[in-house]
Amino acid sequence: MDHQFTILIPLYNEEDNLLRVEQELSSYIKKAPLPSRVLFINDGSTDNSLKLLEEICKREKDFKFISFEENRGLSAAIKAGFDEVQTPLTGYIDADLQTHPEDFDLLLEHIPEYDLVTGVRTDRKDSFKKNMSSLIANGIRRSFTHDGMDDTGCPLKVIKTEYAKRIPMFNGLHRFLPAMVLLQKGRIKQVPVRHYPRIAGKAKYHLMNRLVGPLVDCFAYLWMKRKYIDYKIARRNE
Template identity: 70%
Template sequence: MDYTFTIIVPVYNEEDNLERVEQELLSYTKIATRITKILFVNDGSSDGSQSLIEAICKRQDHFSYILFAENRGLSAAIKAGFDYVDTELVGYIDSDLQTAPEDFNKLLEHVGDYDLVTGVRADRKDKFVKNMSSKIANNIRRAFTNDGMDDTGCPLKVIKTAYAKRIPMFKGLHRFLPAMILLQNGKVIQIPVQHFPRMAGTAKFGLWNRLFGPLMDCFAYLWMKKKYINYTVSKTSA
């Protein structure tokens, strides 16, 4: 099958969510505006996630997986997905399914004109502390990057794969994906998407990695921006 869109699903100890993830994403592949496949990236889960992932991939032709030897973090999982993707477009959704796969179609409407399309979580269903820490972190990041994005932590994105593969990833960079596309002279846009409470499992981020961690990452981004190499080839004999 000529797939044109791959959805990366990072997984870390999400055994309680995975059967729902299978059903939701399988349903989405039937209404997707692009021929879509799913790539689980198991970030070294210590629960029963891997056995569930293997069972899902065995019964679903559109699904495949990568298993890390040890836990390396969300940015590493996304980076691995980018490395393995072979389709024109790549998407990303969290395995907690607090965003809706069908909203990928809203984002895909804009990939002709834009190189990254990110969701903005409308009417967020998280607790007050999580909402406020995310809002503060986004304000800090936007001041550093000038990317114009209100919610880079939204786990629903579509990127042209050629741009995604050129992103020099580091820990925490999943918050800076629009800024990294802008460094490549790409175009980005944000589109409102649905948001839901977590139905099962536990959140993997606390106050530190929602607020203080991103602040430190901003300085890493500024260093990278200063050192970033970007070029355009005007002619070649090849």
């Protein structure tokens, strides 16, 4: 089978969620509109996650994983996934499954006309503090990037792989994917998706790294934007 769509699942210490992830993603790719595969990126987990991934990928022929030697953060995990992908389209979902794989279909409907389609979480099931910190962080980021996106932290995205592979690596990358596609003269769109409470495992973010991190990363983004090199080859002598 020639796969067309690779779903990235970065994870760090998510052993309590992985069997449910296997069930939901296995069910989804059987009926997905495109031939699909799953790629886990284990970000140096210190629990039983790696052992579970080895077992899952033996059972599921369309599931693969890579594993870091040590914890390097979400941006590094996403970038490593982008580097590994060989399919024309790349998706991203978190291992906590607070978004549903079936909603990839909502995003894939628009990907022929756009280069990145991201979810916007509706009726969020997070705490008031988490929702408010996310709202403030998105406002800060939007004032710097002018990308027009309401929820860049939504862990459900589809991007054309050619654009993903041209995104340079820096910490905080995951907050700026729409802005990075715009720098490449790409087209972006946001689509409402469902949101669910976390039912297992622990959240990896708290108030300080939801607010301070995005602010610091915005200055890194502005520096990178000034230095960014963008080109397209018009002709090649074979």
